[in-house]
Amino acid sequence: MQITFLGTSSGVPTRSRNVSSVALRLPQRAEFWLFDCGEGTQHQLLRSELKSSQLARIFVTHMHGDHIFGLMGLLASCGLAGNVQRMDIYGPPDLDEYLKACRRYSQTHFSYPIKVHTVRPGVIYEDSEFTVSCDLLKHRVPAYGYRIAERDRPGHFDVKRAAALGIPSGPLYGKLKRGEVVSLPDGRRVNGADLCGPTEIGRKLAYCTDTVFCDTSIALAQDADVLIHEATFAHQDAELAYQRLHSTSTMAAQVALAAQVKRLIMTHFSPRYAPGNDIELKDLLAEARSIFPNTDMASDFWTYEIPRRQSPELATV
Known part of the structure; x- marks a missing residue:
């Protein structure tokens, strides 16, 4: 399981950061899943090592433009390229109607089947290797956080x-x-x-954006190997965060600490913390690390491989 960040800015793109999108590459399947698809995501894919022909599933958190404005363009390009066999898309109730309207008014016809799955809290996808579940976060519109859990695997056979x-x-x-x-x-x-050999414990990833601090984020992230959590604001701007129902760096760190995750990766940063301003992104990182030391700050095109864990105890049961 390999994470590639395609967009790490909030609201609007900047010179160095596009708006929200994260890819989860599954090498054993030669495919990847996409979480959110802000404007320009297909351009980010072209600049990355990912291949659009391997895109199999898209998970949308909510209907704000910086998370969905790139979706129709990406789907249309995949159709013109003719290298996608099928696409499953998961998201809030309005997502299906949004895509239907886009197709109707742009007169776009896809050459491959697209299935839109309207999500509700609970398990939304399951196969022999993975389970994906979701739950409502706390934002201005219905927004869902996602948890991807890999199944445990027996250790190496001698x-x-x-x-x-x-x-x-x-x-x-x-x-x-x-x-x-x-x-x-x-x-x-x-x-x-x-x-x-020792049982290989299935890896777990939680993706929580957009949201203010809430118990749901903690539940989704419980014991995860990696928590990707928004950190739109610095702690000093907590009042703004509460008004707009976004998180500060310290809120993200508190979720990671309460959920006992292995690593926190912050994303979705406000452009107000650009270099040269009174508060910079490095300050947000320092704030989070003061609460949860194992914190990283995502940047566009940064790739992180989720390491495997082994359990000698389980292997001897």
Whole structure:
């Protein structure tokens, strides 16, 4: 699981930061998922190492323009390129009607099927590897935060040890790799967990924007490997944050601390903290780190690989 930030500004783009969009690359599937799609996102994709032909799913948090104005253009370009087979899009109730209106008034016809899934709190997508859930945050319009959870996987299977035990290769190996107990032709019973390394704990990512500090963010981020959280304002501007229902750097850090995440990555910064101003983005980073030291500040095109975790305890159960 690899995160690439395509836009990290709030409201409007700047010279160095585009508006909101984050890509989650899944190398094992040769695909990536997109979270939000602000204006210019397709240009950011062209400047990145991501390929639009591998875009499979888009998750939209809410209907503000800096999160959706790039969506129609990206979908249209994918259609003209003819390299997308299908697109699943998840978002608030108004998203489907918005896309229908865009298609109607621009007379755009897609060459591939698009399915818009209206989300509600709970699990919105699930397969053999991942579960995606969402819940309402606290913003001026309905806004959803997302949690992506990877399933645990058995550790590395020791083929040499299995052969030394005289276990015949074939279907039995598949069961042992899954940690199952199997009966051999000679009557022996072998626990697959004994032949596997430590269980690989599924990685967890939470994406929370736009929102003021709320309990929902904490629940979505609980024990996550990475929390991506908006930090539109500095702590000094907390009153503005409450008025506009956005977060400060310290609110993001408090969510990370309460949720016991491994790493916080802040994004969605107000342009008011540009270099040379009284408060700069480096000050927001210092504020957050005073509460939650393992904090990073996202920048456009920065890529972060979520590391795997192993659990020796689970492997011996």
